Amino acid sequence: MNQKYDVVIIGAGAAGLMSAIEAGKRGRSVLLVDHSKKIGEKIRISGGGRCNFTNLYTNPSKFISQNPNFMISALNQYTQYDFIELIKKYQIKFHEKKLGQLFCDESAQQIIDMLLLECKKSEVTLKKETHVLDISKKDNSYITNIGSEIIFSNSLIIATGGLSIPKMGATKFGYDIAKKFDMKLVETEPALVPLTFSDKFLLKCKELTGLSLDSIISLNKNSFKEGMLFTHRGLSGPSILQISSYWKLGNEIKINLSPNFDIYQFLINKKETNPKQDITTLIAEVIPKRLSISICRDQRIGGNISELSNKLLQKLSNSINNWSVSPTGSEGYRTAEVTLGGIDTNELSSKTMMSKKHNGLYFVGEVVDVTGHLGGYNFQWAWSSGYVAGINA
Numbered sequence: 001m002n003q004k005y006d007v008v009i010i011g012a013g014a015a016g017l018m019s020a021i022e023a024g025k026r027g028r029s030v031l032l033v034d035h036s037k038k039i040g041e042k043i044r045i046s047g048g049g050r051c052n053f054t055n056l057y058t059n060p061s062k063f064i065s066q067n068p069n070f071m072i073s074a075l076n077q078y079t080q081y082d083f084i085e086l087i088k089k090y091q092i093k094f095h096e097k098k099l100g101q102l103f104c105d106e107s108a109q110q111i112i113d114m115l116l117l118e119c120k121k122s123e124v125t126l127k128k129e130t131h132v133l134d135i136s137k138k139d140n141s142y143i144t145n146i147g148s149e150i151i152f153s154n155s156l157i158i159a160t161g162g163l164s165i166p167k168m169g170a171t172k173f174g175y176d177i178a179k180k181f182d183m184k185l186v187e188t189e190p191a192l193v194p195l196t197f198s199d200k201f202l203l204k205c206k207e208l209t210g211l212s213l214d215s216i217i218s219l220n221k222n223s224f225k226e227g228m229l230f231t232h233r234g235l236s237g238p239s240i241l242q243i244s245s246y247w248k249l250g251n252e253i254k255i256n257l258s259p260n261f262d263i264y265q266f267l268i269n270k271k272e273t274n275p276k277q278d279i280t281t282l283i284a285e286v287i288p289k290r291l292s293i294s295i296c297r298d299q300r301i302g303g304n305i306s307e308l309s310n311k312l313l314q315k316l317s318n319s320i321n322n323w324s325v326s327p328t329g330s331e332g333y334r335t336a337e338v339t340l341g342g343i344d345t346n347e348l349s350s351k352t353m354m355s356k357k358h359n360g361l362y363f364v365g366e367v368v369d370v371t372g373h374l375g376g377y378n379f380q381w382a383w384s385s386g387y388v389a390g391i392n393a
């Protein structure tokens with residue numbers, strides 16, 4: 001059976017839903033297709049079930065892309081305040097957790113329900129559990145084959161997301177379509193992902209599993225001050241997830257386990273004022289006790305501080321304020337929150353998200369080579385890019 005819509009959207013995640021709502025508002029007939037049984041699964045599980053839906057401080061510096069200016073237009077056309085307005089219209093209560101990160105007070109499901117209701121108001125036709133068998137183009141029409149129907153449309157929006165969490169329905173569909181239409185891709189990699197280690201350092205992580213503390217993690221010019229967590233595979237927590245987006249195999253990362261304290265200065269002062277104090281106990285005043293014991297043991301340092309040379313204290317301080325570690329990998333797409341890389345932004349108009357080569361073909365959301373830092377930026381990119389395609393398709 002043949003069908004005709006103005007706009008077909010593949011992928012009913014954050015970006016696809018937003019595109020559908022906006023295109024529908026303009027009176028366009030919209031078909032939104034997803035292969036999953038449940039809509040908006042990533043929204044549902046995000047932010048620990050409360051969805052960190054945007055960030056008050058959204059700006060281009062919070063995104064990674066081969067073109068660091070590409071996201072500016074979309075972020076300006078649909079800002080964090082526009083999404084906040086929508087949330088307020090639906091009386092969804094929210095709060096700032098920290099660093100401008102906005103979360104629902106109650107549940108991420110409220111955002112999904114809101115988006116689905118908006119789709120309904122915009123008279124969007126939603127087809128769940130629908131597999132796209134083929135996409136082609138003839139004259140000025142895109143032809144989407146879903147087996148039971150062949151759908152013709154003037155516009156086609158690809159919103160199939162990245163590769164992270166395959167068990168939640170992530171596929172390489174968007175990248176395959178881009179290749180089919182002769183568009184370039186930037187190599188993809190898991191990002192916002194825990195880092196893994198081997199050998200001696202892995203044993204340390206296992207020993208300290210469950211321990212979390214505030215830290216500054218740095219790699220080249222990038223540095224993040226947030227929580228860090230030891231796990232039985234390596235290191236995780238917000239600061240590690242952030243740096244993982246910049247980390248490449250072979251890179252060493254620096255960890256400051258005591259961001260608010262110059263440990264050397266602290267120890268020198270203590271040596272004068274409290275010479276009989278045990279070094280492990282002293283260090284435990286500024287970092288968790290388990291970590292203090294582990295570091296002093298590794299450095300073979302113990303006893304009263306007065307018995308330790310300043311050189312030894314300097315070495316010990318360095319291992320706390322300036323610890324160098326070399327990850328051997330990451331947990332990969334299985335646990336990564338997002339995918340770096342994707343559709344090369346050179347292929348798209350930053351004003352409309354439309355392909356420069358193919359009139360009517362749009363790519364939005366995570367499938368594009370735009371990746372946000374942790375903190376609500378990835379959803380804001382999905383809302384902004386989805387909106388822009390929706391008002392143009």
Ligand SMILES: Cc1cc2nc3c(=O)[nH]c(=O)nc-3n(C[C@H](O)[C@H](O)[C@H](O)COP(=O)(O)OP(=O)(O)OC[C@H]3O[C@@H](n4cnc5c(N)ncnc54)[C@H](O)[C@@H]3O)c2cc1C
Pocket residue numbers: 010011012013014015016033034035036039040041042043045046047048051052053054130131132159160161162164165168169170171172173336337338364365366367375376377378379380382
């Ligand atoms: C555990 C976790 C927590 C996160 N928390 C946050 C957070 O709090 N804040 C934040 O900003 N970001 C967060 N993110 C990132 C955020 O979820 C994504 O960046 C965002 O969902 C991307 O939106 P999207 O619409 O581009 O892709 P997706 O949300 O991934 O949607 C893609 C849709 O396409 C469908 N699809 C895929 N392939 C096909 C196909 N072949 N045929 C039909 N349909 C297909 C999928 O089923 C899916 O519904 C989190 C991610 C994860 C994994």
